[in-house]
Amino acid sequence: MQATDNNSDVYQMPDGRGHFGVYGGMFVAETLMGPLAELREAYEKYLQDADFLAELDYELQQYVGRPSPLYFAERWSKQLGGARIYLKREDLNHTGAHKINNTVGQALLAKRMGKTRIIAETGAGQHGVASATVAARLGLECVVYMGAEDIQRQAMNVFRMKLLGATVVPVESGSRTLKDALNEAMRDWVTNIDDTFYIIGTVAGPHPYPAMVRDFQTIIGREARSQILQQEGRLPDALVACVGGGSNAIGLFYPFIEDKDVAIYGVEAAGDGLETGHHAAPLCAGKPGVLHGNRTYLMEDAHGQIIHTHSISAGLDYPGVGPEHAWLKDSGRANYVAIDDNEALQGFHDLTRIEGIIPALESSHALAYATKLAPTMTSEQIIIVNLSGRGDKDIHTVAEHEGITL
Amino acid sequence: MSRLAACFEKLHKSGKKALIPYVTAGDPEPGVTVSLMHAMVAAGANILELGVPFSDPMAEGPVIQRAMERALEHEVSLDDVLKMVQTFRQSDADTPVVLMGYLNPVEVKGYTDFAREAQAAGVDAVLLVDMPPEEADDLLSALSAHELDMIFLVAPTTDDARIKMITESGRGFIYYVSLKGVTGAGHLDISAVKQQLAKIRLQTALPVAVGFGIKDAESAASIADVADAVVVGSALVRKVEENADSVDNINSAVAGLLSEMRAAMDRC
């Protein structure tokens, strides 16, 4: 029972200048246009380069620990009484999340391009930790920009980055969160272009970042596709992943885009609830606009100012979303839904108690949606949920939320 | 002839260079801006660049970031900025006004509505930092239908092929960013500026303005020596910040620095 690839309707995105339909593109200051072209050339060249790909493969296996398992959550599936739920265990990667798939790829590219210094932005600190980790591994200088607000919320990851030898720069401008950290990293890059490589942590930013980060993250979906074919002899009926910037989601979705029978669900953070306005769900409740180098759905006011977001999970607390998701939404190929803070916390506890796996609060949004979806399906049907990270970093947040002091 | 073209022609005839101050509209509060615009013209400014506040000013250094935050505390919007220009125009029919900002507020308003309203308010040109010519076809046609110029940047990292494309798309003048960095950075290298200006002039007859890193009379004069126009931003915005509690002090501090620059530029 082999699934056949249907190539009659080949999905080829983005175009040469980084457009996914009307989304994406390169909306940056002129100073960055040359360096982005240089990055695009290097990335296109090395993605065809056997040596580079072999090195990437080696690092992913021996350093990151790939392939990650595709785990059948049998007890949880039974309790929900519907579809069979499989978890793609990105939480088992080195550093505890999918982020490292991308940082390994970009850092190897930085090395090939002769850059000696890497910079990164981070929200929850997961991408910062993953960047600091590969920088240590490759002997590169590393500077991580992090909103002053997030530094307070994620003290443990800040210390991890420092242990790894990175400099963590608090960002005091704007809302002092992830979007401002991205602004500040861009400002550093424009100033230090000659020796610096900017590792963006999600499928946002100007072209080629959304395509490049996707390509480094599709290892998730490629593995999941062959694992489910091996374990179940057929493709899944649905995919579910949380969407902050959208990198773990596109990493899972991309290799299934042409499999039209596979339903795709991206789960945004509804925070206090979409109706309250305190959320981080631009696809569900935002409008198109231009931020951070690309056109996409944004959380913005009537005058085009970017507005504050809220989510219990710092990694989803971003007012934009990767342009490819904007395209997948408009084209109808993917569905975008939202899960609020309380539902996510319930998902967090469920998986912990029923399967003995403590998930990241980001991933808990995907889990919570699966608990709604599974009972509407039959026990013959299959859902793959991307378990994008482990929840150790969130223990303090959960405790605090529940009024417990550790 | 457009106000911008007339302005450059007049300066050219008298052998002078244009002095272009930048301030953020609505900084430190909306009531200050129109009187500051007039004060700058009186102090020798030839063209005014008015910053449209944006929540995520990716190309600005800390000084202009803070200016935008002060303006946004008063919720100064693109509509408000257009009203300021309209008020300014009631008593100054000649000084060209360039709006400088980021794409999203314009994107949200819609290109055609923006162009129509900006023309009606008396705006002459628009510079959107994060809008490169490659993405600008629709915006360019909306602007030109309303006789507005689109000003593009050229940077130290811009190669000859891009210089050609940018100078073909640009109208009004070309804005050369003198350094790799954000606004308010301080490492101006005149000989590198000269080299890049020579390349730009090979491709276009448009006037070339130079900005980023010009902070005093001396740097203004040395840029005036090689360029058609000198743009000064952060140094003035810093004066606004230092005198934020009094309109009169803002006007005299900003005008003071501009007059020194004017005098130094006219001496060479």
Ligand SMILES: Cc1ncc(COP(=O)(O)O)c(C=O)c1O
């Ligand atoms: C575990 C985990 N999942 C998901 C995300 C959200 O990012 P993305 O949407 O790019 O996958 C983060 C971001 O920090 C994360 O740490």
